[in-house]
Amino acid sequence: MSNQQTSLQPRYKKGKLKLIEATLESLMAEGSEGASIRKICDRANVSIGLVNYHFTSINELLAAAYKHLSMGVLSAAVEKSEVHAGDPRRCLSAFMEEIFSHKVLQPSVLRAWLVFWGMVDSSAAIRMAHDEVNTASWEFLEKIIIGMDQQSKVKLSPRLAAIGLSSMIDGLWLEKCLQPDTFTAIEAVRLCEFWVDAIA
Amino acid sequence: MSNQQTSLQPRYKKGKLKLIEATLESLMAEGSEGASIRKICDRANVSIGLVNYHFTSINELLAAAYKHLSMGVLSAAVEKSEVHAGDPRRCLSAFMEEIFSHKVLQPSVLRAWLVFWGMVDSSAAIRMAHDEVNTASWEFLEKIIIGMDQQSKVKLSPRLAAIGLSSMIDGLWLEKCLQPDTFTAIEAVRLCEFWVDAIA
DNA sequence: TAAAATACTATACAATCGTTCAATTTATTC
């Protein structure tokens, strides 16, 4: 995963960012067992007191990490697709190519997401981070599909089409995490392309 | 959730089953925080020592609960679809109607699944339960799609079509769990029906 | 350069966890 900050990601000072990055590494390596301040601080080579210095609780740190990871991926995908502004169909292809790229479609990255999803219900901060990321992602997809619809009427409402595509993406991520050898990245892209062609 | 045992679910003695059911209740109510032997045994009104009497570890209990829940749902869906044996398209509709029924599409039920998914990587027993459930489900779907293919050639390989449908189902379940108000059960069924029609 | 602000350390605390196991209770067998 690239450590460059992107346009949708919040900005953090060095010390905070170090903890956020260590958190992602820890979750990616160990799943939910990596969501421990001692493990995170071992990775960051700092003392555990720093978590409560920089964040109000471990959940705030986890929420920041979730947002950092997800907005990073979303930003990259949005940027890649905006190259094709004016052609919604190509926008979607570029978006899908990025979110199923080898940078993202690694079991370790997906494992971190799975951990975050599992925490959405039990932490208000993580809930907020999730809602923000999810809404941004889903609205982007819907906007592109509305663009397709304006060129040539699509067969599902853009809202429903976006929900379908978003769900398939999530489901493929989940499956790739749980059973990595079931399908390839190329097949994942192909399935989503099929969906997009089916609504057009 | 019905407490009747179904054809794919293993059989357990009363004491074991009581713990399994309490486990599901606990996860459904509290998510991953409910995966605690004290919370589970409180619900079952038994002493915590019983977990290690009936199971070798809490992970074995969790694996049994995962299998119990999932095979219960899969059995019901398979049974419902088998009424339409000989008509693969109707089989799939019946299957989808069951898996998006109000019995299943409750945030609490989906929450339990999310907890289990999050544990797949860190417990061999849960990994095994997951692989078994996932394989049964996916093979069933593929078999029906092969049936469709034999009647009239489908546009994706049955394997890939099954992966796509399975992913969409998982994704819709996940989304429904994380943001329950985004879409209705009817819309979920509609999206999957659209997928099935798109491959035909 | 001294003072103020920020960053960081290390320890302690209370709480919770899953595993273990001797003792007790209940159910089954003969």
Add this chain to the structure above:
DNA sequence: GAATAAATTGAACGATTGTATAGTATTTTA
């Protein structure tokens, strides 16, 4: 009904957790 087997209890244990905080170190400001 006595003996055996199975089920159950409850306490103890060592391990781990996140939060809190006084003290120390480093950086920034004037």
